[in-house]
Each structure stands twice: as C-alpha cells, then as structure tokens.
Amino acid sequence: MERWETPVGTLAKEAKTAWPLLARTTGAQRDRLLDRMANALIEHADRIQAANAQDLAAGGASGLSEALLDRLALTPARLVEAANGLRQIGELPDPLGEVVGGWKRPNGLDIRKVTVPLGVIGIIYEARPNVTVDAAGLCLKSGNAVVLRGGKEAIWTNRALATILRRALTAEGLPPELLQLVGTPDRSELDLMLRLRGDLDLLIPRGGKGLIDHVVQNSQVPVIETGAGVCHLYVEASIEVSTAIAIALNAKTQRPSVCNAIETLLISRAAVETHLAPLLEALLEAGVALRGCPETVMRFPAAAPAQESDWGTEYMDLILAVKIVEDVDEAIGHIRRYGTRHSESILTHDLRTARRFQQEVDAACVYVNASTRFTDGGQFGFGAEIGISTQKLHARGPMGLKALTSTKYLIDGDGHVRG
C-alpha cells in the first residue's frame, strides 16, 4: 500500500502529465468511462462497504459525533445513489468543445472561442465519502484530471473507492493518474497542496467555513470559494400574507442546515401591522426560534432580542433573525452590510421596488417572489452541481459542469501577419 504515501506534489505532477490523454478524448469516451465507474462501484460494493465499516468503527472508537458518523456512512443505498449520480453526470451534454463565440476580423482572420478543460482540479473536502465519487465524476466528465483530498476519517473508504475508480480508468485505456487520492491526508499535506500553482489549475474546497477560509487565505492556486449564506427575505406590504408565510416557511424550515436557507427576515414598516404577527406566528409554530430587533420584540414578545452579532450569523438551524426596516432602501442597505452575496429575495407586487432590489442587491442570486431555496444546480436545471460560488471571479452562483471549463481561442488565417 505504499502508493498511499505518495506526496501530493508528485500526485499532482503525475495527473498533469496524464491529463493530455484525457483532454483528447471524445465526449462519448468520457461518458463510457463514467458508466464503467458506476458499474465498478456496484460490482465492488462489498469491498467498499467493508472499508466504510472500518472507518465507522475507527470513528466510533475515537468518539466522533453521531452527525459526523452519519456523514461518514456510505450505506448501500448511498452507494447506489453515488453510482446513479455518475450515470446521470454521464448523460449530461459534453461541456467541452462548445463554440461560445466566434467572428471574422476585417483582415479575414477567423476567431473561435471554444470551451476546454481546466486541467487538473484539486478537491478538498471532509468526511463524506460520496464526494469522492461525485467530484471524480464531475471532473472527469469535463475533461479534467482530479486530485482528491478527503477527510482522514474516511480514509479507508476513500482508498477503496479510488482504487476501484482508477481501475475503471485503466479498463477504459486511460492512465489511472487522472484520478489521484491523497492517501494519507494530514494538515501538512493540505498546506503543500495549496502551493501547487502550475500543477493544479483550480482548487475547490467543499466543507465547513473553517476549511474554506483556510484554503482561501493560504492558497497560491486559484480557488473557487463556496461560502456561507447569510440570506435575507424582505417582505413588502403588497404581497399576500399567505404567500409571505409560505415562502418564509419554505426558505427557513425546509432544510435549515443549508447555505440557501434564510437567516434574516426583513419586514417593511408598511407591512408591520398586517404581516408581522401572522408571519412570526407561523414560523414559531414551525419550531423556529426568533430573534428580533427591539420593535419586533415589542410587538411580538415571543421573539428574543437580537444581538448585533445575530445579523451576520449563518445559523444553519431553526433560528431566524427578524428586523423591521423603513423601506426597500433600508433593506438593501442591511443586506449590503450583513449579507454574504449568496441569495436574497424580495416579496412584493410593486414593479419598481422589485426592479430596484434586483439591480442594487449584490448577490449571486436575487429573487422576486420566490424562495431562496432554489439556489441549487439541480433546481437551476444544470443536472449536476459542483457547489455554489459566492465569489465573483470565473463562476458565481450554482456551478454546473461549465464551471469546470476554461476557453481557448482558435484562430485561422491564410498567411496572416500583423501590419
């Protein structure tokens, strides 16, 4: 098993060397590869499950929390889901070779801008071993080699998965180095990985805020930040109370632990008399703990007083901050100050206010009369999602396969020289 001791710098270089063979494949070949990978997972389910049991036993012995053990578990159902996920990725349109622009210059030069793979992508993640399968599928489908660096807790599962997926590459006539696993992940290996500019073309950290911040602050390799979501729902008087309740409940309670759930409800002063109490009652009834601005608490004493820190907190829980604002200007100002540029929504029937909100709120996704929970690759129709970018460079918002591509210009002349 000395393979698993290979330093990450070597893994990345091997991947870079192997990558041109993948870049040269057709979409059909890559789809066949993903199908083969899916089959291999099912075929070797026993081995994977045994490795996962080993991780779970070690995790239990070392006192991992129930929540972490759950994330670590690759149950038979989850393994089937991972295999099906690979097949679904395989069925998506090839993101490569698309001519996204093209024109003829006055001198007759033909210019085409086409999508191409990025090269070698590093994925840094935590306990969940299904990310190993998912990230490998997304990267290989888009013509990229991948260096996977999962959590220590999942090491036996990840080694088993990587071994099986690499065999599928070999069986497809491709070098196994297109899929690399950091076999002994520790902090020093992670920090080495952040310095591999040139060998790695992109790093995507997937996990908690601590991990993402560490990568963003220390990486010399370009990073796509998939950050926190302090999302707001701003309610105006013109929206029906029932609609406001339905959307607030959906945005807060359908799945409170995800980044596109709301953390703060802003209510326009004009809506206070009509909307505040019914909204807060419905939320309370759904089990949401409320933290209000002074006026909210005065009007609705079941809400606890919010601290300044509440406005910038991503609770990821059934907790909601509530604030009464004068108007859309104050709402936009509040979002500018406390939001994380992820997803923001206004509920109104006033066209001018809706337009201003969409134009002036600086966020990846700005909604009118809809729940912020739609910020998701699947909900957007991308078929697969690598994550949700909260940065502005390269990709912003839900990222489909296209986010894993770059472009190059192909220029055709007939002896053209520059005058």
Added chain:
Amino acid sequence: MERWETPVGTLAKEAKTAWPLLARTTGAQRDRLLDRMANALIEHADRIQAANAQDLAAGGASGLSEALLDRLALTPARLVEAANGLRQIGELPDPLGEVVGGWKRPNGLDIRKVTVPLGVIGIIYEARPNVTVDAAGLCLKSGNAVVLRGGKEAIWTNRALATILRRALTAEGLPPELLQLVGTPDRSELDLMLRLRGDLDLLIPRGGKGLIDHVVQNSQVPVIETGAGVCHLYVEASIEVSTAIAIALNAKTQRPSVCNAIETLLISRAAVETHLAPLLEALLEAGVALRGCPETVMRFPAAAPAQESDWGTEYMDLILAVKIVEDVDEAIGHIRRYGTRHSESILTHDLRTARRFQQEVDAACVYVNASTRFTDGGQFGFGAEIGISTQKLHARGPMGLKALTSTKYLIDGDGHVRG
C-alpha cells in the same frame, strides 16, 4: 497633501462604500464621465506635465535607466493619446446589463443571467503613468471602483492625474472615492493590498515578471495573471517557404519586446531541406540572433548552440531559439514542456495536422497559418485591452471590458417555493 498618506486598507474600504453609487449608473452616465475625464486631462495638461517633469528630474538624479525614463515620460503627445483612449473606451458598448443566458424552469421560474460589475479592482503597475488613465477608464466604464497602485517613480504624475480624474467624478455627481490612488507606494503598502480580500474583488498586476510573480504568490485577493509568453511557431513542409518567412519575421521581429512575439521556431524534419536555410537566412538578415539545436547548428553554422535554458526563456529581444522536431507530435510535446500557454502557431496546409495542433496545444490562443502577434485585444476587435490572461480561470487570452465583469442571476417567481 495628507490625503496621500491614507493607508490602502482605508482607500479600499472607501471605494467599496462608494461603489454601489457607480453600480447604479447607466451606461450613458459612465460614458459622459469618461468624456469629462478626457477633457480634464487636456485642460490640465500643464499641471500634469509639470508633475511629470518633477518625476523625470528625480528619476534622472537617482540614475534610472534611459528605458525606464522613457516609460516614465508622459509627453504631450502621450497625454493626448491617453485622453483619446478614454474617449474610445467611452464609445465602446456597455459591458453591463447584458443578458448572457436565460431560461424558464418547468415550475415556471424565470432565470436570467446578467453581467454586473465585479466591485473594486486593484491595479498594481510600474513606471508608466498612462496606465493610471487607462486602467481608471476601463474600470469605471465597466462599473467598477478602482484602487491604483503605480510605481514610486511616477508618484507626482500619478497624484496629479488622480486629482484631476477624481474631480471629474465629483463634477459628474459621483463620489471621488471611486478612483483611489495609493499616494505613497512602497513594498509594505503593496503587501497590505494583497490581503484585502473582501474589500478588493480582483487584483490585476501589470508589469514585469518579478511583480506579477510576487502578487500571484502572495495575494489572498483573486488575481488575473497576465504572464510571460514563450510562444512557438511550428513550420511544416506543406507551407510555402515565402509564407513561412513572412510569418516568422512578423512574429519575431515586428515587436520583439512583447509577450506575443515568438521565442522558438520549431521545424518539422520533413521541412528541413526546403525551409530551414531560407528561414534562418531571412531571420539573420533581419538582425535576429539564432540559438539552435545541435542539428540546426550543424546545418546552419551561423546559429549558436542553444542551452537547455534557451527553450524556456522569454527573450523579449531579437533572439530566437530553433529546433528541428520529428513531427507535430514532437512539436506539441515540446510546447507542452516549455510553453507558457500564451500563443502558439502552426504553419501547414494539412488539415488533419492543423486540427490536431489546435485541439491538443493547451494555450490561450492557438493559430493556424497566422502570426502569434495577433494575440491582442485591439487585433481581436475588443476595442480596449486590460491585458492578456495566461491563466485559465475567469478570463483567458486578450481581455476586453467583459473580463472586468461578473454575472448575477435574477430569478422571478410568483410565490414559488421548493418542493
């Protein structure tokens, strides 16, 4: 003049606070601003020239090279050129508000992806003070606030330019903080600037390799790398000798000091008898010093022997490395090993080879039968150029105004909640 002592962190925060007022402007307002900036430069030409004379005198006294003094000089003609440049940028189409994609989901949600400004852009550059004008114009046109950090040598000129351009912002009813100049640039200020993630949305270093490497390796702010060009011209036997000569001369000698000039000529073995001597003779006659592989030197003794280091060197001078390769495979392999993914060209009439070269060479611009010198925003028809990106994230190749934009999703529903 204590204004010029303001720390860069404060400058960036002020710019970020002022930015929403710019993001809200119409294209017509921004164009009027650029026109006003151009007029102000001409109106205050005397003051600018006096400041520039001060920089030139100080530079002369401190022993700056002639080349550096030339870059520092903002002659009356160059000032007019800078002002005209602003007007030309103003006349380009607004890069903001373009709907670059849009669709309706099965549930009736309407999704639009529109171009928006990035926010605050930091530009780090060296002696040339016209970059101050140019970068300010490009950033403001695209709705971005800008923090300019020019070279110490040009400090009096830059302060004069910034003062005049900021007044144009005020006259247009916009906050002057949209254009910030680091008034006392030193290395510590630069390193502080690289840590302003969150306040700066993007850094673009413009200058020599040392500066760019320093920024890329130390920045926590996303960077667009405008790097070196070790560009190749690969000549096959099927191209006419005269065409090969014309393109080689153009690519090497028209302007050897720029990144899109070639540094290495690769000649297919099949073309050696017919093409090598005429090509090298023409280059020699044009004053190009040749450094050849052993076989080249044997066949053409006027070429000096190339060292291993020659293959990866960006000469930026009338020097050319020459290598005989077996075929397109060896040419592609050589480019993969030594190229900087900037601009590469093949000269051939064979369709299959041309197609393979374009598909397999990993570079921002891959040419068939044309000079690499066309890699340029102006030549591509972008009207203005921020630089040439040699990275794969966000923008690759010549960057027009569009490279200074991000996108956001606008999603319109009618009470939509996620099921």
